[in-house]
Amino acid sequence: MQYLHRSVFAGxxxxxxxxxxxxxxxxxxxxxxxxxxxxxxxAEIYNLDPLVTATGDSQRWGLQMYDxxxxxxxxxxxxxxxxxxxxxxxxxxxxxxxLRDGVKFHNGDALSSADVKFxxxxxxxxxxxxxxxxxxAQLIESVDTPDARTVVFNLRTRDGAFLNKIAGYLFIIPxxxxxxxxxxxxxxxxxxxxxxFKFVEQxxxxxxxxxxxxxxxxxKPQVKTIIYKVIPEPTSRVNALLSGEVDIxxxxxxxxxxxxxxxxxxxxxxxxxxxxxxxxxxxxxxESPLSKRDVRLALNYAIDVNAIIKSVFHGIxxxxxxYISKYYPIGVDPALQPYGYDPKKAKxxxxxxxxxxxxxxxMYSASDMPKELAEAVVAYWSQVGVRARVQYMDYAxxxxxxxxxxxxxxTIMQFSNxxxxxxxxxxxxAAKDGTWSNYSNPEVEKLLLQAQGTEDAAGRDRxxxxxxxxxxxxxxxxxxTELFYVFGKKRDLEWEPQSGIAWYNLRNLKWK
Numbered sequence: 001m002q003y004l005h006r007s008v009f010a011g012x013x014x015x016x017x018x019x020x021x022x023x024x025x026x027x028x029x030x031x032x033x034x035x036x037x038x039x040x041x042x043a044e045i046y047n048l049d050p051l052v053t054a055t056g057d058s059q060r061w062g063l064q065m066y067d068x069x070x071x072x073x074x075x076x077x078x079x080x081x082x083x084x085x086x087x088x089x090x091x092x093x094x095x096x097x098x099l100r101d102g103v104k105f106h107n108g109d110a111l112s113s114a115d116v117k118f119x120x121x122x123x124x125x126x127x128x129x130x131x132x133x134x135x136x137a138q139l140i141e142s143v144d145t146p147d148a149r150t151v152v153f154n155l156r157t158r159d160g161a162f163l164n165k166i167a168g169y170l171f172i173i174p175x176x177x178x179x180x181x182x183x184x185x186x187x188x189x190x191x192x193x194x195x196x197f198k199f200v201e202q203x204x205x206x207x208x209x210x211x212x213x214x215x216x217x218x219x220k221p222q223v224k225t226i227i228y229k230v231i232p233e234p235t236s237r238v239n240a241l242l243s244g245e246v247d248i249x250x251x252x253x254x255x256x257x258x259x260x261x262x263x264x265x266x267x268x269x270x271x272x273x274x275x276x277x278x279x280x281x282x283x284x285x286x287e288s289p290l291s292k293r294d295v296r297l298a299l300n301y302a303i304d305v306n307a308i309i310k311s312v313f314h315g316i317x318x319x320x321x322x323y324i325s326k327y328y329p330i331g332v333d334p335a336l337q338p339y340g341y342d343p344k345k346a347k348x349x350x351x352x353x354x355x356x357x358x359x360x361x362x363m364y365s366a367s368d369m370p371k372e373l374a375e376a377v378v379a380y381w382s383q384v385g386v387r388a389r390v391q392y393m394d395y396a397x398x399x400x401x402x403x404x405x406x407x408x409x410x411t412i413m414q415f416s417n418x419x420x421x422x423x424x425x426x427x428x429x430a431a432k433d434g435t436w437s438n439y440s441n442p443e444v445e446k447l448l449l450q451a452q453g454t455e456d457a458a459g460r461d462r463x464x465x466x467x468x469x470x471x472x473x474x475x476x477x478x479x480x481t482e483l484f485y486v487f488g489k490k491r492d493l494e495w496e497p498q499s500g501i502a503w504y505n506l507r508n509l510k511w512k
Contacts, residue, residue, distance in 0.1 A: 028492055038247050040249035040251075041230050045202070050193070065197055069170065083098060091158075114145055123170070134434060141154045238256055249487065250485060254312075255314045265492070269487040273484065273500065281439065298347070307376075317483070321338045413436065451464065
């Protein structure tokens with residue numbers, strides 16, 4: 001079967017031409033003024049607590065409102081942020097950070113080591129329902145605060161990715177402010193951080209507004225206000241960019257990239273984010289066909305990912321051989337190849353697994369994914385007898401149930417690069433206790449234990465190459481493509497998206 005989808009984002013084909021007559025001044029001018037940037041989002045920001053919400057949600061605003069002890073540069077190198085230095089004990093079990101002087105939270109409270117300890121406790125508290133908890137719950141023995149400028153993380157066991165975890169997961173929130181809240185979930189309604197922008201207002205389904213925090217310890221943003229405007233429909237986002245209603249947009253439809261690049265005053269920026277786009281399989285249910293390795297392999301061999309990348313994503317993507325993106329700095333095995341399209345082999349695998357006539361199953365898909373993707377996947381599966389019914393959901397609703405293991409038996413899901421280490425996708429989506437995992441493999445668990453005690457890059461590279469091979473051979477998920485985010489912006493707005501990671505860094509936005 002050759003699946004050629006001819007209606008991807010139907011109705012957009014002539015959109016760029018329709019707007020070519022728009023006055024140049026209207027398109028080039030800021031949507032509001034040169035103190036403001038309006039950014040179109042494809043999905044609602046449903047939770048403003050950076051220590052609770054999933055990366056896919058917090059990536060849009062987290063770096064703007066919050067700081068970590070350390071952060072990453074554009075290549076994944078650690079840089080000091082709220083801390084100025086760190087020291088690791090000889091046994092690898094104690095990490096001591098020295099905090100920066102003069103840091104203020106948005107409410108005026110001074111940052112101290114007590115806030116750092118509280119932020120980790122916030123993650124570890126089961127009542128907060130933090131998606132980051134599995135990364136630390138079995139790892140952190142205690143957190144000490146010998147003085148206001150020093151914080152010590154005491155680990156139960158070595159963890160080679162601990163520095164990256166702290167940089168990617170532990171945004172710092174104010175202890176005194178949070179302790180006055182009636183319930184943990186109230187923080188998301190009026191969040192307070194120490195980043196260069198502070199929260200102002202949110203109208204659900206419409207916009208979220210943040211403003212420059214003039215008390216910020218570091219470089220001040222050159223724009224005063226960022227307005228995140230929720231525009232779910234791709235047609236409307238392109239329309240808003242071309243009409244000048246917004247200054248920048250995420251989620252530009254891939255079939256519009258070529259035409260938008262020809263538009264005067266518009267920049268189009270396809271950006272690899274180190275994120276696998278795959279079908280999450282709930283394989284831990286022994287009654288499910290997905291518990292059988294041959295079925296999982298069959299689902300992979302049954303789809304032509306190259307055709308999907310060409311038709312649905314208009315060539316913006318790349319096949320994957322395993323769940324570890326090739327844009328990670330370690331753990332990438334170039335000898336490992338994608339499954340390839342082989343429906344005959346898929347049918348044989350299904351028959352060997354006891355399903356010669358296939359089976360029926362349900363698959364979830366969120367509103368931030370093109371419907372054409374789900375349609376293509378289930379169309380391919382239907383050719384080998386797997387009859388999948390797609391349930392489409394609003395992103396916010398889907399994210400809530402996906403975070404709590406309620407998207408069984410399968411869902412389309414991306415896994416964003418947050419810490420520049422393959423531990424993130426593997427532990428999150430392929431480990432027994434992963435936040436987004438209903439998959440378990442003893443060999444993977446054994447290798448993850450080895451990775452915990454390995455700090456050097458060469459050693460971690462070797463281990464994660466092994467893990468990648470196991471995940472490939474066991475068909476942990478149905479791999480679709482390396483994910484690229486496509487941004488569109490007004491040419492007079494200076495901004496370069498960060499490749500290799502899913503976080504949006506808007507700190508350096510400025511108008512010419």
